[in-house]
Amino acid sequence: MKIITQQRALALAVGVSLLSACGQVVNDEVEVPVAPEPQTQKWVSTMTLSSDCGVVAQLNPPGAGGGAVRPPRESVETDWERVQPGYVLLEPTGDKVSYLLGVDKEVAGSYSGDYYPKYTQLLPNGHRLYSSKATTTDIHNGGGSTTGCVEEYDANGDLVWRISLNNDYILGHHAVRKMPNGNLLAQVWQKSSGDIAVAQGRNPATLPEDRDHWFDIIVEIDPIAMEVVWEWNIRNHLIQDFDPTKANYGVIADHPGRMDINHFDLEDGLIHPDWVHSNAIDYNEELDQIAVSFRSMSEILIIDHSTTPREAEGNSGGRYGKGGEILYRWGNPEVYGRGTPDDRELYNQHDVQWIRDGLPGAGNLLIFNNGHPDLRPYTTIVEIAPERNPDGSYVLEDGQPYGPEEMFWEYNPPEEEQFLAAFISGVQRMPNGNTFINAGAIGMQREVTPSGDIVWEYEYRNEHGAPDLFFRAEKYPPDYSGLEGLISN
Secondary structure, three states, X not given: OOOOOHHHHHHHHOOOOOOOOOOOEEOOEEOOOOOOOOOOOOOXXXXXXXXXXXXXXXXXXXXXXXXXXXXXXXXXXXXXXXXXXXXXXXXXXXXXXXXXXXXXXXXXXEEEOOOOEEEEEEOOOOOEEEEEEEOOOOOXXXXXXXXXXXXXXXXOOOEEEEEEOEOOOEEEEEEEEEOOOOOXXXXXXXXXXXXXXXXXXXXXXXXXXXXXXEEEEEEEEEOOOOEEEEEEEXXXXXXXXXXXXXXXXXXXXXOOOOEEOOOOOOEOOEOOOEOOOEEEEEEEOOOOEEEEEEHHHOEEEEEXXXXXXXXXXXXXXXXXXXXXXXXXXXXXXXXXXXXXXXXXXXOOOEEEEEOOOOOOOOOOEEEEEOOEOOOEOOOEEEEEOOOEOOOOOXXXXXXXXXXXXOOOEEEOOOHHHOOEEOOOOEEEEOOOOOEEEEEHHHOEEEEEOOOOOEEEEEEOEOOOOOEOOOOOOEEEOOOOHHHOOOOOO
16 A cells, blocks of 8 residues: 555554545545544433413412411501512412502502413513413422413513423423523423332332322523423432432431432321422522522522533532532421431521622522421521632531521511411512512512511402412512513503
């Protein structure tokens, strides 16, 4: 074989193909093509999406339910000097119409969509992001949690896109968040066989009666391509000390980044397949972290969003080097073996969120601490300031629970102003430092000062004169751009 140059000889020696365009012979030299380097297979979610949300469904009848106690007095008068100006977005559970309420308690605007709304967010561009109720064929959970359909409408009320998270094996639920990149962050239940849970160390004697087991998933969706581009599944981050034959067997306290699959909460004396019951999410762009509320564990968690989807399945990679393991958790250290019932701070909490930049307490976590009819029969609002390392990770001492030991701020009203909203509900920090409270389980909204003074209070009553339920209620400043066109006067 004729060799023309030393460089060419070297190329042939390492298997570089120098075939002509025809892939044949070049200057009497027969060269064998070399297979290309194997490429890492692109991650593709197993979750398929559609734009068909099914028929309109009213799954939750109006009216306050159990686990709700109102203050033993009439609502306070508005303190016009200290109340935050703005409009409250109210969405009664049993009504298709959403209402904007001014501080004078008059309806300032209203609108409706195709489905019963669960949680609408007014976006800065005037669009409306809906979590709406839709039917499902096989998987359903009530209690104000089922959504199944996510929609975006423009300022004229025209549909921009619609995504169904609702089929025989998945169900979208609770909250969604629009991310800065335009994608959607959503919560999904994944229905699984109890055999899968047992294979991961669940005690088979504690499976629900129907032997189903649901795993909570957080997904990032490109709503235009209708594609899941990132996901995190609690199923990949489990620990247990029940079955030593399983790979995830270990000491619970030695693995604070994982969830004990054998820790569960009894709901009305029953074990529900909805095992951890996540009920809220929030996103911090600066830290690239996601905060999640696990109601049945009475704790809030933070996970890393900077991972690739495959890294999110494991315990390495991402900005913080821990893959999809839990970066931080707070509220009930007994769940991960680093505390007792006396160390518990949260009771069936909702609506965990980072306080936004520019607001008093920015960067802290704000939580609606619902309470429990038997264990702690009143609601509080909690603000905490977790201690972080310079890289944004969280301080954790060996053998100790995550801090802080002391809350940054807490709204714990005196007995005559106490209430119990044991489910749904939410909270929000106002520009003037006040805190807006949605006691959704009793249909009451309240705004309080940093010192706990009530400056505004309202109780919605439906056309039958009865209170109603509100999953969330959000207050917008009067100059908020997303209100344009919605205020009727």
